[in-house]
Amino acid sequence: MKRLNLWAAALLLMLGASMAHAELTIEITKGSDQAIPIAIVPMAGGEALPEKVSRIIGNDLERSGRFEPLPRESLISTPSSSEDVYYQDWQQLGSDYLVVGRVENQNGQYRIQYELLNVNGEDRMLGEVVTSSPEELRDSAHYISNQIFESITGIRGAFLTNIAYVRANGVGDNIKYTLNIADADGHNNQVILTSDEPILSPAWSPDGKKLAYVSFETGRSAIYVQNIATGQRVRLTSFEGINGAPAWSPDGRKLAMSLSKEGQPEIYVMDLASRDITRLTHSEAIDTEPDWAPNGDSLIFTSDRSGNPQIYRYNLSAEQAQRITFTGSYNSRGRFSPYGDTIFMVTRDEQGFHIARQNLETDRMTILTESNWDESPSVAPNGTMVIFATQEGNRGVLGLVSADGSASFRLPSPEGDVRSPAWSPFLN
Structure with missing residues (x-):
């Protein structure tokens, strides 16, 4: 027996077992009490894209269990570069980190410029320009998530798996x-x-x-x-x-x-x-x-x-x-x-x-x-x-x-x- x-x-x-081409969709069932608050500002020029880069990054980080992205309706401003950031505003909002950036269409290719900012330290931790084709936008967003995750936690990100x-x-x-x-x-x-x-x-x-x-x-x-x-x-x-x-x-x-x-x-x-x-x-x-x-x-x-x-x-x-x-x-x-x-x-x-x-x-x-x-x-x-x-x-x-x-x-x-x-x- x-x-x-x-x-x-x-x-x-x-x-x-499995069938069909239907995609899986992630639903949160329990959030971590120790999750790090992070604000991910919608990228300038990004809302018209077929894939919303900022949204993918936020979902990735939230799905890791280590981060709690602030709701979009809580964002008090939408800076697209570190030069436009007033750190005191984000400190009052309770965010430890801030992600800003912009997306530009250059002859059919997308130029994604992003920055990761330490709100309490008031400094720039990471900044990079990523070039992406329209078909690679999701992968490019996952790549950025990996970079942010590793910069903050010291652990290699696994979002591009x-x-x-x-x-x-x-x-x-x-x-x-x-x-x-x-x-x-x-x-x-x-x-x-x-x-x-x-x-x-x-x-x-x-x-x-x-x-x-x-x-x-x-x-x-x-x-x-x-x-x-x-x-x-x-x-x-x-x-x-x-x-x-x-x-x-x-x-x-x-x-x-x-x-x-x-x-x-x-x-x-x-x-x-x-x-x-x-x-x-x-x-x-x-x-x-x-x-x-x-x-x-x-x-x-x-x-x-x-x-x-x-x-x-x-x-x-x-x-x-x-x-x-x-x-x-x-x-x-x-x-x-x-x-x-x-x-x-x-x-x-x-x-x-x-x-x-x-x-x-x-x-x-x-x-x-x-x-x-x-x-x-x-x-x-x-x-x-x-x-x-x-x-x-x-x-x-x-x-x-x-x-x-x-x-x-x-x-x-x-x-x-x-x-x-x-x-x-x-x-x-």
């Missing part, structure tokens, strides 16, 4: 599945694979150019790798039984996975150049959901060898696995932070399934989400946010939560059930 419970949860993770996810549309025997990629804010959705059968567990290559995933298009599970730009795909495994949970090594040369070709699901590693497969775990339990440590010296995985699903760490040099989660009776789907000092996971308590984090030095676990049916966490490449799948009524949606749990968001889709999110690495 315990194993059935584990695989019931695993199947729910698998059955997340992508997410992959699966959407399912339809009912009964008429369900269509798609594998989608989109900007980190849910815009610019692209369908890169359509299938009549489930698509599961997308995983980004470290260079952001490929996705590994599981597909049932042949009638049983198989692991594929697809080039995002060209659409070219290769089937890596299609053994009898389970072929699941692909995870790239940090150098991109290997793929960890869960296979049951020798009986119980175990953790294997494939060398992608030679296609040689090495079995790592040897137990009578279900071993699945591997994830590599950032330095490549170990993997974590989910196993029920202790009687309930828990997370174990496999040391590649010692060739040994050690249990690392002990809080609660159910912990699964562990994912490393980019720094290797923390893991994020699904944990269960009396209210349901939540996203949690555990410090690997202190073993302290903290529950981050308040929803009750959360799954499939994936960590932003700068470690500040976690995207996950959850339920909203009777349909699957994506959620975002800050790494400290102080802020959370929803990314509902206008149609279909959405599951299995995966956050890309840095793409620039």
Whole structure:
């Protein structure tokens, strides 16, 4: 029964799917009390643009959970350069930082000039001119958000990244599945694979150019790798039984996975150049959901060898696995932070399934989400946010939560059930 419970949860993770070209839209569900107040003045000349650069920057910073942009109706003036700023006005408004700028159309190209100002210090922290084509306006705005975020926090911004996810549309025997990629804010959705059968567990290559995933298009599970730009795909495994949970090594040369070709699901590693497969775990339990440590010296995985699903760490040099989660009776789907000092996971308590984090030095676990049916966490490449799948009524949606749990968001889709999110690495 315990194993059935584990695989019931695993199947729910698998059955997340996607269809259509509809974009995700972000909704705030909880704001941080420690968010930094920042005023983002609409850029002069920017309101006539097809993409509102200032609005995108404000949404990015708010979505990080670290900033609280002042409402536009609260702005007491609309300066377009630091020379026009009266700092005392913004100090009285309670803003710690101020972003001003202007956009000019120069022969079909946009010249975006922006400045970041420290209100209390009354100085200019950052200033830059960005040239953009009309098609690149959103990316240019995300780039500016990255620069502002890093200048204030010292942490690299992750607004110019992508997410992959699966959407399912339809009912009964008429369900269509798609594998989608989109900007980190849910815009610019692209369908890169359509299938009549489930698509599961997308995983980004470290260079952001490929996705590994599981597909049932042949009638049983198989692991594929697809080039995002060209659409070219290769089937890596299609053994009898389970072929699941692909995870790239940090150098991109290997793929960890869960296979049951020798009986119980175990953790294997494939060398992608030679296609040689090495079995790592040897137990009578279900071993699945591997994830590599950032330095490549170990993997974590989910196993029920202790009687309930828990997370174990496999040391590649010692060739040994050690249990690392002990809080609660159910912990699964562990994912490393980019720094290797923390893991994020699904944990269960009396209210349901939540996203949690555990410090690997202190073993302290903290529950981050308040929803009750959360799954499939994936960590932003700068470690500040976690995207996950959850339920909203009777349909699957994506959620975002800050790494400290102080802020959370929803990314509902206008149609279909959405599951299995995966956050890309840095793409620039």
